[in-house]
Structures are given as structure tokens and as C-alpha cells.
Amino acid sequence: MATIYLDNAATTKVDKNVAEKVKKVFLDSYANPSSQHSCGKEARKLVETAREEIANFIGANPSEIIFTSGGTESNNLAIRGLAKANPEKKHIITSVIEHPSVLETCKDLEKQGFSVDYIGVNEEGIVEGADVKKKIRKDTLLVSIMHVNNEIGTIQPIEEIGEVCKKKGVYFHSDCVQGFMKLGIDVRKMHVDLLSVSGHKVHAPKGIGFLYVRKGVRVSAVQTGGGQENGLRSGTGNVPGIVGLAAALSVKQEVTRIRKVRDLLVKELLKIPGTRINGSLKKRIWNNVNVSFYGIEGESLMLMLDKEGICVSTGSACASNKLSESYVLKAIKVPELYIHGSLRLTLGEISEKDIKFVVSKINEKVEKLRKISPFKLEMSDGK
Numbered sequence: 001m002a003t004i005y006l007d008n009a010a011t012t013k014v015d016k017n018v019a020e021k022v023k024k025v026f027l028d029s030y031a032n033p034s035s036q037h038s039c040g041k042e043a044r045k046l047v048e049t050a051r052e053e054i055a056n057f058i059g060a061n062p063s064e065i066i067f068t069s070g071g072t073e074s075n076n077l078a079i080r081g082l083a084k085a086n087p088e089k090k091h092i093i094t095s096v097i098e099h100p101s102v103l104e105t106c107k108d109l110e111k112q113g114f115s116v117d118y119i120g121v122n123e124e125g126i127v128e129g130a131d132v133k134k135k136i137r138k139d140t141l142l143v144s145i146m147h148v149n150n151e152i153g154t155i156q157p158i159e160e161i162g163e164v165c166k167k168k169g170v171y172f173h174s175d176c177v178q179g180f181m182k183l184g185i186d187v188r189k190m191h192v193d194l195l196s197v198s199g200h201k202v203h204a205p206k207g208i209g210f211l212y213v214r215k216g217v218r219v220s221a222v223q224t225g226g227g228q229e230n231g232l233r234s235g236t237g238n239v240p241g242i243v244g245l246a247a248a249l250s251v252k253q254e255v256t257r258i259r260k261v262r263d264l265l266v267k268e269l270l271k272i273p274g275t276r277i278n279g280s281l282k283k284r285i286w287n288n289v290n291v292s293f294y295g296i297e298g299e300s301l302m303l304m305l306d307k308e309g310i311c312v313s314t315g316s317a318c319a320s321n322k323l324s325e326s327y328v329l330k331a332i333k334v335p336e337l338y339i340h341g342s343l344r345l346t347l348g349e350i351s352e353k354d355i356k357f358v359v360s361k362i363n364e365k366v367e368k369l370r371k372i373s374p375f376k377l378e379m380s381d382g383k
């Protein structure tokens with residue numbers, strides 16, 4: 001049975017060309033890039049070439065790119081690093097739909113005396129620039145708003161928020177893990193001071209990412225050691241990962257084709273009674289579908305689809321054997337009896353034929369689950 005992989009927001013397959021380049025580094029350029037001998041210098045050169053390519057890609061200077069292990073570390077370094085370097089300012093603004101690597105970091109800083117405003121989103125799943133502006137205070141250090149939400153794929157007004165922050169003299173960080181390579185990124189146009197990226201979401205290996213830190217921004221290291229990466233991220237450089245990340249910049253994004261297949265998927269799914277798409281369809285990344293089916297459990301549906309070779313993700317997270325609702329779906333006020341029956345499908349290499357198969361299987365399983373559900377569709381208010 002062939003697998004149909006529809007979980008590209010969780011991670012992506014490493015691109016063939018990227019994998020070949022990475023393999024070559026593993027085998028031929030394995031020296032420590034900080035070593036002073038010729039092998040070390042060769043590895044260093046690979047790192048610096050990759051840094052330059054990545055910097056050019058986002059309109060930054062090479063010295064502004066700090067390689068990290070991925071999105072979680074980049075977000076931690078951005079937020080904790082700023083907090084540590086600027087102790088006189090104790091207020092942070094973020095949104096309720098951020099990734100846990102931002103939310104949990106902010107919660108941790110609250111325990112250390114910081115005050116954090118978690119601003120809400122509208123029912124489309126969008127942060128309003130005006131809401132950010134209203135919350136800025138004299139002691140605001142940072143605004144951290146993601147570019148694209150990982151669950152519902154909604155695109156945030158980053159340029160507008162960036163402009164507000166710039167005018168108010170507040171640092172602006174954006175978690176661009178889900179937007180990088182899918183939307184154009186220009187750090188100057190977006191007015192970001194810090195920006196996080198992860199390799200494994202863009203067909204590069206796991207364990208590599210970077211944090212863009214605009215020149216002049218005061219950030220302290222959060223991990224001590226040999227002082228690599230301009231003193232901001234100690235640890236031996238991940239040369240294969242860094243080379244892989246730069247190689248991933250050349251991976252062709254099939255925007256038009258995937259958007260078309262995604263739109264077909266949405267159209268077909270909506271034919272199933274008691275179905276809703278969560279979050280804005282207009283301001284949304286082109287490979288994301290987040291869908292809810294009235295009265296059923298998304299987990300059961302996900303497991304049934306898995307048995308058919310279809311990999312999707314649910315809208316709720318399973319924590320300590322207890323099903324918890326997705327905080328993102330809650331934030332956009334998805335009705336209670338839809339919220340548990342949600343799936344996230346994030347498309348990559350997939351054909352229209354496969355999509356038809358996926359929809360037919362979803363239809364079949366939803367019908368099956370509805371038969372055993374205590375919540376009958378007639379009870380729904382039609383939302």
C-alpha cells in the first residue's frame with residue numbers, strides 16, 4: 001500500500017539533491033569548522049558560503065544569520081536572548097496562536113518577572129495590527145508574532161505589525177518556520193529584528209535552522225560554551241545541516257499546482273455534510289487545509305485513515321492520555337462539537353487522483369464514526 005503523506009507542516013521529506021549534498025559533507029568535509037587546519041578551513045568555507053546564500057535569500061547580511069538546531073531553539077534564543085540582554089524592559093506581546101516554543105518560553109519568562117500580553121485573533125485566525133499597537137507600553141521589550149500559523153495556515157500581517165513596532169521602538173520577532181520558502185521573505189520589508197526558520201519544514205534535514213538577528217539588536221547567548229556563531233550559539237557547527245539548509249533554497253515550490261489540488265480538496269470536503277474549514281481561506285498558506293467534522297473524534301478518524309495509508313494530523317493534541325482541544329481552534333471559536341473532529345492536511349507531492357481517494361476515504365470513515373457518535377448531525381446548528 002502506497003503512503004499518501006499529508007503532514008508537511010509537521011515535517012517534510014528531504015529533497016534528493018539536498019540529501020546528496022549533505023551526504024557529501026558527511027563523507028568528505030567532516031572536520032570541525034572551528035579547527036584551524038586545512039580540513040577545518042574547508043568545512044568553515046562551506047558554512048560561510050551557506051550563510052551568505054541564506055542571507056542573500058532573505059535580504060540580510062551574512063553576519064546577521066545565526067545557525068541553530070531549528071525553530072524551537074531559534075525562538076528560545078530570540079525571546080530569552082533579548083530578555084537577558086535588555087533587563088530594563090519587562091513587557092512582551094505575543095499572540096494566543098503561537099507555537100509552544102514561543103508560548104512556553106513566554107510563560108517561563110512570566111515566572112521570572114516578565115509581564116506578557118497574549119493577544120487574541122479574529123475568527124479568521126488573524127492577529128490585528130491595531131490590537132498589537134494598543135498593547136505597546138513604555139516598558140515593552142518585544143512583540144513576537146508568527147508569520148504563518150502551523151495549525152490553520154493563516155498568514156499574519158507581518159509588515160504592518162513590523163511597521164508599528166519600528167515606529168514605537170519595540171523589537172519585533174517573527175517565527176517564520178511555516179512561511180519560509182512558501183512566501184517571500186525580505187527582512188527589511190517586513191521590518192523584523194529577529195526571525196526564526198527551521199530546516200526540516202523546507203526539505204532540509206532535521207536539527208538545523210537559523211535565527212536572523214538584525215545588526216545592532218541587543219541579544220545575549222542563552223547557552224554557554226565555545227562562543228561559536230558570533231558568541232550567540234555555542235556548539236560545534238552542524239556543517240552537513242547548514243549545507244543542506246542552503247541547498248534547500250533551490251527546491252522548487254509547486255505553488256500553483258499544490259494550491260489547485262488544495263482548493264479541489266477543500267471543495268470536495270465541503271460536500272460532506274457537517275463539515276467546516278477552520279480559519280481564513282484567503283489569507284492562508286497554499287498547502288494547508290484544516291477541517292472539522294461535526295460530532296466525531298479527530299483522533300479516531302486520523303487512525304482510521306492511517307490504516308488506509310493516509311498520514312494526516314489532528315487538530316487536537318493528546319496529552320497525558322487526555323484529549324485536549326486545540327488552543328488555536330479554540331481561539332478562533334470553532335464550535336465545541338466541531339473542535340474535536342478536526343484534521344490538518346498539509347499537502348506536498350500529491351496528485352488530484354490521490355486527493356479523490358483521500359476524500360472518498362474521509363467520507364467513508366466520517367460516516368462510520370457518525371453512526372456511533374452520540375451527537376447526531378441533525379442536532380448541529382448548521383455552522
Ligand SMILES: Cc1ncc(COP(=O)(O)O)c(C=O)c1O
Nearest residue numbers: 070071072099150175177178198
Ligand atoms: C510555527 C512553528 N514554530 C516552531 C516550530 C518548531 O520547529 P522545530 O521543529 O524545528 O524545533 C514549529 C514546528 O512544528 C512550527 O510549526
